[in-house]
Amino acid sequence: MEKAFKNLIKTQFPYLCESKVLLAISGGVDSVVLAYLCKAAKLQFSMAHCNFNLRGEESDTDEDFVLQLADDLEVEVFTESFDTEAYAKDAKISIQMAARDLRYKWFEELSTALSFDYVLSAHHANDNLETFLINLIRGTGLEGFTGIKSENDKIIRPLLTFSRKEIEAYALKNKLAWREDSSNVSTKYVRNKIRHQIIPVMEEINPQLLEGFAHTQSHLNESLSLIDDYIGLLYSEIVSKTSHGYELKIEVLKKIPNTKAVLFQLLKSFGFSEWDDVNDLLDAQAGKMVFSETHRLIKDREVLILTEKPSVRKNLIYSIAEGEDIVMLPVGKFTFQEVDKITDISNHTIYVAKETLDFPLILRKWQEGDFFYPFGMKGKKKLSDFFKDKKLSLPEKEDCWLLCSNNKIIWVVNHRADARFAITDPSQEIMKITYSL
Structure with a gap:
């Protein structure tokens, strides 16, 4: 197995030879064997152990074992203790999902802080088959049948081509010590039930189960x-x-x-x-x-x-005080400028008679029943009808903002100004209002 592993690193993961690697170590036979194989392959690696505090004294003994293993291998080791049950309760997820979240979040933090290039995980061929069967039982798309990826961003799984039997045989041959997780025996977990009750029957039917599964x-x-x-x-x-x-x-x-x-x-x-x-x-x-x-x-x-899904923005209201030339809001920027004449006219700019504005102005979303007097048209129009005429989609309607003065719509922003605020006399002061994202 050692020779096969070295060849795998050379052909499939050559970049690991020049990388700084963090190895996830539980103390179980899989991760222990991976640690010894990495040592034999002369990879530059450190180890990281999670104490999830789920098995009392046994969890602490696992941590002690990992610390001793690090001494034996002469590699750096990091340990972290988690209150997994409390995390699962707060997040309203299973213990298994909580442990997974905590583990990978910590690995990412370590990698960022200490510049590790990759994280090695000891998943193997049997894990892959178990995951396939779990997805089959629960229901999945095609992606759920394609297996655990050997490379997933910075997570590398170099043992996926090796079976549990091969890993245990290597450990026994080299007289390696490891820790047995007592929870792995319990069949109350779906994965363990598949491992101990379903896969053995499948292997009776087809002793070459893993090989056939790999081809499939x-x-x-x-x-x-x-x-x-x-x-x-x-x-x-x-x-x-x-x-x-x-x-x-x-x-x-x-x-x-x-x-x-x-x-x-x-x-x-x-x-x-x-x-x-x-x-x-x-x-x-x-x-x-x-x-x-x-x-x-x-x-x-x-x-x-x-x-x-529509955000809480639909309930937001912004107030614009008098005298502000530039107003920065989370939804965009408004510019207010007194000018002598009307020049560049566009959907993003309107010109109004300053004296018609009653501050503070209000920026809000449209509501059923809203109406205005569209500039260039006669009479008033419901905003819902205006949107329908413009053939706006629902998201476009929801994104519309209304600039209002004293409950009157000044501007359906980026669409149409209200005629009630138009300049009707050359003597009126002109306010130019511009909106931009």
């Missing part, structure tokens, strides 16, 4: 690469970036085969789960929406609009 997973990864290439070709034809998020062209989506699968690949990162509802949006009435925890997908006339 290789084919799945090739299929995923093919899908990614296909989506890459379609992307520019379907998707365009906007100031609100993304727009997906409905006409193009309807023409391509396997539309629902394409929608899944395009939108899978945004947390949607009701894929039938997502697909049905293509033929739904304008305004129909599907939500994930973080985003929403809106059926507009010719596109599906993907945006984040």
